[in-house]
Every structure is written in C-alpha cells, then in structure tokens.
Amino acid sequence: MTLGSVPMRYKVSIDRDQCMQCMRCVDNCSYGVYRVDGDKILVDSRKCTACHRCISMCPRDAISLQERPVDYRSHPVWTAQVREDVINQARTGKIILAGMGNALDYPIIFDRLVLDACQVTNPSIDPLREPMELRTYLGKKPSRLEFKKNDQGDVELATELAPNLKLETPIMIGHMSYGAISLNAQLSMAKAVAEMGTFMGTGEGGLHNALHPYQDHTIVQVASGRFGVDIDYLERGAAIEIKIGQGAKPGIGGHLPGEKVCVDVSCTRMIPLGSDAISPAPHHDIYSIEDLAQLVRSLKEATEWKKPVFVKIAAVHNVAAIAAGIARSSADAVVIDGFRGGTGAAPKVFRDNVGIPIEAAIAAVDQKLNDQGVRNEVSIIASGGIRNSADLAKSIALGADAVYIGTASLIALGCRVCGNCYRNLCPWGIATQRQDLVDRLDPEIGAQNVANLIHAWTLELSELMGAAGLNSIESLRGNRERLRGYMLDEGMLKVLKVNPVGA
C-alpha cells in the first residue's frame, strides 16, 4: 500500500510572454525549483517554499505563486495541514520540525488592545517641537537612594548604582545565534544596533571575531549547551543573558542541524564540524531557582560585577511566579519570550502548542513583581511576536521596559517568513551558512535596512506617546490606564488589568 503524494503546497508559474529568460530565477532559487532544459526554464513547484526570492529578483514580474492550488475536501477539524502532518508522520515515524514562530490561528491579543490619546483636558505633545524621551536603562535599580553631604556641604549620592544598559530606544534585537543565522546577518544587525544606540543578542552561538568591533552593543548568551562560552566571550559582551527557555519551544533545548555547522560556526561554537548542536533541555547545573541564583552570581563574579545579567524564560503558565523568583536573585532583568517567538528549528508540536502569549505574560509578570514590591528594581524585556510599533507601545504599557524583536529584523533583511530556516538553504543569505548564499546579503545594506526599521518604530512610538500626553518612556511603562481592551473577555481583561473600551 502506498500513501502516494500529497498535493503540492505552492504552484509556481511563469508568464512565458513576459519572461525574457534572464535566468535570475534559476540562479537565485536555492531550493531547486527551476532548472534549464535547452532554452526552456522548467519549474518543479513541489520544491517551492514561497520564499519569494525568485519573484523579487524577476525583472519582468513574470513569476506568479499560488498557495494550495489543489483543494482538499474542506473540513473545519481535519484541515489540510492536519491531514498532511499525519501522512508525513505515517511515512517517517519522526517528529515534525518547523521554522519561525507559532503558526496556529490563535487570536492576537495585541490586536484587541487599543491605545489612548489626549483630547481637551490634557494637551497632546508634539514630538517634532517638544522633547520626547525614549532613553531606557535596563538593569537593577535601588529601591531608594541615600545621600550624604561632602566636605563642602554639597549633597552627594551615597548609593552605589548597579551597571545598567543604556538604550536610546526600547527596541533591541533578540538572540539569534551565529549558526542559526549567517555571519552577514549578524553583522548587519550589529552595525544597526550600534548605529541606533541599542543592543542585540548573540544567541547561544558564541561571538565571531567579526563582531568584536560591535561587542559593546551585544548581549552574550549562556544557554544550556554553553556553546561558545569562555571568559573572553563573557568579558566582551555589554551584558550577559542566561537562556533558560525560548518561546518557540519551551521546555526543550536548542537545535542546530549539522548541515549548518561549517568550519567557522564550529570554531565559534567550540563544537565539532558538521555535528548537530542540540543543547540539553535543562541547564544541568540548574535544577532549582537557587541554582539559577548561583549561576547569576557566578557570572557576575567572573565579570567582576561590571555587567548586568539577564535571565530569559519562555512564557509558560506559571511565568509570573518564576519571574518573581528570578527577580529575587541578583539578576538585573527578566526576559519573557512569548509563544509566538520565532526559531530556526523547533518541533512543530512545541512551536504551535506550548506556552502562552506574550501580552498576558508581560501583564502577569509585571503585576506579580508589583504585588511583591520588587517591580521597580528589575527590568522586564518582552519578546515573541512583536510585529510593529503598536505592539511595542502596548508591550510597554502592559509593563515591559523594552522589547526584543527577532522575526521583524529578519524580514528587514529580506526574510519572507517561509519557515525553512533549518534547511541551510535560505536564499536570502540569512538562515544559512552556504557561502554563495551568505554572500547575497550585504551587511552594509542589511544594516541600513534594520536601522531604518528601528528608526521608523522609534518615530512612531514617539508620536504615539506624544498623542497620549507622555514625554518620557517611564510614564508609558506599566500605564495600563492608557490601554483598553476591545472584544476581550472578562477573564483576559482581569489578567491584563485593563478596562474594556468605553469604561
């Protein structure tokens, strides 16, 4: 018995009247959709991932793409995707691997939250004419300050402040490792964050030499595999982040397929060439919250208490209590990664089913830390599914100090969210280590695009804040009075601590 083939996912066709046979599509497709037979370009649609590389390179707009050209009998439960997954697993007996973030059709809470603006009783502020402050400091803050008088009788600060990261805008780029993404992709982001006065995460892939000039704008990650971690690495980062979990796959470790472990990646990560880099699900030196506190302290000791240490957790059901435990350690910030967070590779069942949305996680963590009287002392960084400046503003109003963006910054480099990052074939030169593909991404141009994106969001955030009568980011943070829920149920409003529209 055979299962036969499943219908093709995409159908690619070429308008032969338009096509001038320049062969750009053939050259650009790394998935092997196009091939030349004599003077004809042949198309194998089954190989297509809808990455749009060919379409964006075609000078004549001759290529068209259709998703699901073959209908299944429509069924609300047994969707085409569900049926194909079953067929796939019946054939292979394996876990299904997937890239990018959660692809199930959950309602997006951000889209049911609306922002406020001033009318009459308070004037809105015009950021073009008045100061607008987005500068954000991430790190431990004292709960109160002590002053003393010096010999001249002047008041002096007696409290020693812990080191904080200074961000000119509350947008950082999240941790995407060298290995998962290319060096040129990392370089583009590094140049962009340095230009914009913000930071990027290294992921758990170590820090390549080429990034050393930008090390003051990088946050180095220590994850369960400890890939690439040595004292030199720790000392180079502006801050250190312990990764406990990731929104795309809470409860399991990282996956870097061996295909992507080239010489450079193997050196930077300190792992054998071509080997799968599977980091363990837990840190094997962290089996409880006090172990985490110990690791935080160890990293601080190793770097002489000169750097903030963040702890990143996936947004899971009990995220608030876990964050409260982290806040009690010497950690400077809690990073919460929502279930829409992207990834280069994750088991699909995790990506689509485990964890909670970032909106609820931010609100729950902020509230719990507030209730325990420690919110003001630690920072909250939110990530996982932040798509635009509105999501950014809403995240901050729900209680985040700053956000990490991931997928959005990749899209700024050309990514079309095709979700095949784990295959090492990314035709945009982002999620690949194949040199010919990596070379397609010019770090100078990439940096400009990413910087443009951060700049644009920063401008929009300023406008939103000005309209709400706020001229400093501190006054937006946790200001749920300036949010209203639209068509959210009562339980969700309670979690978010937001009133419904009209109230």
Next chain:
Amino acid sequence: MCGIIGVIDRARSGMDGSGIKKALSLMNERGSGEGAGYVAYGIYPDFPDCYALHVFYDNLVEPKKKVDDLLEKWGRIVHQEEIPTYEQPGLKKQHIPWRYFYKPHKDLKVGSSSPEDDLVKTLVMDINSRIEGALVFSSGINMGVFKAAGWPEDVADFYRIQDYKGYIWLAHNRYPTNTPGWWGGAHPFNLLDWSVVHNGEITSYGTNKQYVESNGYKCTMFTDTEVVAYLFDILGRRHGLASDMVVKALAPPFWDEIDEMPERERKINHAMRLTYRSAQMNGPFAIVVATSQGIVGFTDRIKLRPMVVGENGDKLYISSEEAAIRIMDPNVQNIRMPRAGEPVIGRVIV
C-alpha cells in the same frame, strides 16, 4: 482647568481663612461650582499632638460605629465632634463632616521607623477601602482639610473657614471631569502631614498608581491627584528625601540637560531618574504640596499649566493667577513665573 492657590507665613503667624476665600473666589472662571476646598495648618492648637481625622459620614449609624471600633482598637480617641457647618443656599449637604483627635498606640505597629504615621496611614486606607459610608479626607496633626461640592465662597462659608487660623493655607477651585459633585473628589487631598492641590491631569497615572500600590497604598478617591500625596509620603517621609529632591523625582530634568551637568549633579540626577522612574509624573500639572514644615509648588516638565509666585515679608504665595495673589495681598512683591519643573519652596523658619 481648576485654580489653585497656596500661602505660607514662614514665621508661623496665623492667617484666618477670609483672605484665601477671596483669592479662590476670584478664580471662579477656572471652576464650575462643583468642588472647592481648603486646608490649613496650625488650626488645632488645643490638640497639638493628636492626629486630626476628618471624616465624611453618610450617616452616623452604621459606618461611624465601625470607624469608632477600628480607631479604638488601634489607639485612643481623645476627642470627637461634628465639624461645625452652616447651611448655605447654594450647597447641598451630602455628608456629615466629623472630626476625631486621635492618638494611635504606637507599640502596636512593629517594624516601622515611624509607627504612629504608619498606623494612621493603614487605618485611613482601611476605612476608605473597606467601610462603606465613611471617607477619611484629612489625617494630619494640627491641620485640617475642609472641602465640599460647591463654589469656593459657599464651601468657605459652609465651614466658616474665617474662624480658623493657620500659618499655611492651600485652596482649590475645581472644574471636574471625572467625579463631579462628589465631595471626596474635591481638593485638597491629604494623607498624614501631606496635602495636595493640583491643577491638571496626570497622564502617567497608571504607572504612578502601580508604584504607590506596590508600596502598600490603596487608591480610593477615583482621581489622579491622590497619588501625588502618596508619592510625597513615600519619597519625602519614608525615603527621607528633601522637598526639592522629591520634586526632582516627580518632574525630573530632561536627559539632555542631565548629560550636560557637572559630575556630582549628573550622578545624582541620573540615579534619581533610574530609581524613581515609576514615580515620575507626566502630563499637564501645577501642584502645590504642603506639610507642617512648608509648601512646595512645581509644574510639569514642559509647564503646561500656569504657576505664579509672589512674596511679601514672611509670606510666600503660589497660585494659578497673579490676580488671586494680589487680591489677597495688594502689597505683594517679587511676582515671578518659575520655569518648568523648577520647585518653589517655602519653609517655616521658626
């Protein structure tokens, strides 16, 4: 819009309430006849070391019994009486204003450096959030708030504030948008020694509210102004910051200015902004805060509300309008308009 005025006699000479009534009434253009109030310090010389608790009762049957029981559990009621009021044609009496002179048992509160204040604060929060029909609107020593829904002159005459002599007076003429007609919503707001009059709207209210709540305060007045009193209580009393430092926390200089400051100042301002980021207030406001030790006036960081200052000998005036100061004291001098965020401080000198 709202009109505010405050005056201090730094030598602690008493002033009766007739002057400030005139000044406040002059600013009726800024009000709507739905709320006015006064606060005066030094008015209860017969009870110089008792907390004067002013309470609005809806009736004297149910809520009062509960309040009496609670107060007696935690301290001693030295004296209590209805606050004398005088019917005014333009003012409908909605509550019975009552006052207690109260001494808390300080040994009942453990783990506090100011046990009496903390006890009274907790009692105020408890009564206001839990006992229906009772609202404590004034809780300091040798001071008192008098407020109601009505025009300034009617409220003044209702309490006959000219019968009280204080060395500090603050007053507020309200144009309400949020809770019109509610007596509790009129200013001044008070907690312990802190009183606040406020013209404006605090757009950072949600952030400030969370901060005061995480410090153990409950917001019960349905208005943004009360957080100012609580913020001053946290920063001024509990953290021991001087008034000008409290203002620096609430309406801090811009980062561009801080970056240009000399080292010592820069360090202080930088640390203040980081530490008190959630206390920072945004939005248009002019605020005068009083304690028994003095008054502080300040505006938001871009001065979206007016504030004028004048002096005459020991007297310092802070007001929304120059005319209000002039009608109270025709010989006033040094009239000036402080810059945005610049605190104006008047301290008692004896």
